[in-house]
Amino acid sequence: MDSTAVTQTGTEGKNWGGGNQPLKASYGKLMMWFFITSDALTFSGFLAAYGFTRFKFIEEWPIADEVFNHFPFLHGVDAPMYYVALMTFILIFSSVTMVLAVDAGHKMQKSKVTFYMALTILGGAVFLGSQAWEWKNFIQGEYGAVETKSGKILQFVDNDGKRVAIQDFTSQHESYREQHKNNKGAWYIGESSLPEYHIDDVKKAFKDNDNLLVRTMQLNEHKEKTVLSREESIKYLDERGTDLIFGANLKRNEYGAPLFGGYFFFITGFHGFHVFSGVVLLLIVFFNVLIGTYEKRGHYEMVEKVGLYWHFVDLVWVFVFTFFYLV
């Protein structure tokens, strides 16, 4: 039985009726390959732009190991990369189960296809959850930072070079102003809450605490961030500090170059969206397998096509992993 409702033209089997397949692949598979090619170029455009910005700010780019160092249930433990490595394994393994499903499809083993596709969907869902958790940590931040007049970032360390959170040495701000409410602002623009900490308090607390030093964005010859001397620290903070940053958003972040946050959100978000749509496509095909659509059709090519997409998502993650977390 023909699977798709195409009007028969009577030219099937002839060259212009699609009879000749120079690439020896079905129409659907071919189009999936072409889509993947164009999508690969999109992703390389993003990653190349990331590389451009990174080369531009090569001496002050954040160190990935310091930014992504969380692991579930290990609070305050410095665990750089372990979690993304785990995510990478989850995605690679879901790729393996996917290709096993494709393989079982070739042999027309419905129950095996069902089982392996279920595992693949599970892997995709776990990966998405992990990414959400990763975003949460990134957005929340841990130590906070001071923004300077020129938009650079100053962070705090103690005499041993260990990072110190602003919240730990500054007391909460006693507000000397009222919260800006919607009903009072022009065009109904207000603020959700009063800021908890104030740059003036940070400057004062810093002066009172001899154990604190300022760390700039600049990488030194050991490829570590430069820590200033005590006198320089006080001078830097006093003259340059204008505002506080906690966590990350699309405009700025406490980790370093503002574009670092932007690229992180955009590239991992775009990839995460691909994973999400992959899971949706897998679910659709999964239910079609369950109700026996492909059994009736006589072949499991749809599993193969969605498999191609799924492997591509894995492929992109391999590159994102390298360029965001390793290099």
Next chain:
Amino acid sequence: MAQDVAHHEGATKRIWSVFVILSILTIVEVVLGILRLDILVFTEVVSMSLQNWIFIILTILKAYYITWAFMHMEHESAGLRRTVVWTGVFLICYLVAILLIEGDYIHDVYSTEFVTWDF
């Protein structure tokens, strides 16, 4: 699909062996990333550290295995393979070369001209 039937016995074996290869490559990457050996991090090869070159080469190797084994590129016709791979490889090399050279140039401008960006 005739070509697939012939591959069936070896296919599952191939999948698992590729999984092992990908896992080993990833583990090597993670271990190198955690150890950060001085000899790799501070050796510069063509304006990038040896460490980064190793990461990139291992990544391309992983991409090769995923495309060839998992996406069955090794079983596709040469025409399809070239259409997809050469297009991507050529355009990506071009794009990356131009953008990275340009980014490096802007970095030079920032660091050598008479205006400070850090105040």
